[in-house]
Amino acid sequence: MRRPHRVPAATRTAVSAVAALTLLTTGCGAAGELKSAGDAPSAVEPQGLWPDLPPASAAPYDYGEGETARIPGVRVTGGDVRRLDPVAVAQAGLKARTNRDSGLDELPDSTVRAIEACRTAPDDCPVLAPYYRDLTGDGRDELVLGIRMPDRQLAVRVYMPDGERLIRIMSTYDAVISVELAGHDVIMRAPSVIPGYEYRTAWSWDDRQRAMLPTRDEILRTPDHRKAPKPTSGPSSPAAPSGSPSGAR
Secondary structure, eight states: OOOOOOOOHHHHHHHHHHHHHHHHHHSBOSTTSOBOOOOOOOOOOOOOOOTTSOOOSSOSOOOOTTOOEEOTTOOOGGGOGGGSOHHHHHHHHTTOEESSOOSTTOOOHHHHHHHHTTTTOGGGOOBOOOEEEOOSSSSSOEEEEEEEEGGGEEEEEEEEEETTEEEEEEEEEEOOSEEEEETTEEEEEEEOSSTTEEEEEEEEEETTTTEEEEEEEEEEEOOTTSOOOOOOOSOOOOOOOSSOTTOOO
């Protein structure tokens, strides 16, 4: 396969300088020649408000970000999470202890019972098909699991191989519209109480925290070609991340 021609950095810099000089010297040249677009707008310095207000020293809420846990009793042979049984991982995760207790990692009792009964009642098992993607950038795939919860909510969990150990590096839940894998990010979209809008949160790997953190949290207008679903308390329905279980890139 042919690769596109890449201009060396030094050449690109020289070409840019010549182009800039041309723009400055041509002025309002003849038809067909380059013309100046005028002065660029000046940058506006951010204005700090209430400079005498003392900064907060502690977060008022714990959203569970940065919370991790080692999954007991699970061995990752060769560091390959694709060899793991996702149901066994979900069951072992029920006994995991987090590095700090936010309370947000807990699942409803009904969901816990359904996970424990996955072998005997597979049709009611809330553990969805696994997905695989290198989310930490170390060249090895992580395991992404979804667990259905009541009221159409979905728990999303990401597991990282650490030698032969398995570490949960992300655990959150929401009433989702969709879950996507984009590059090294897990992107969750959820309905908003404001008609015509939705929330979009991107979770990304953080080397210092050794966990997935919600690095971008936005509220966006819903595309015109579809309407954001209204939050309901009706019966749960299956939900799965977009893409293929192979995590093809």
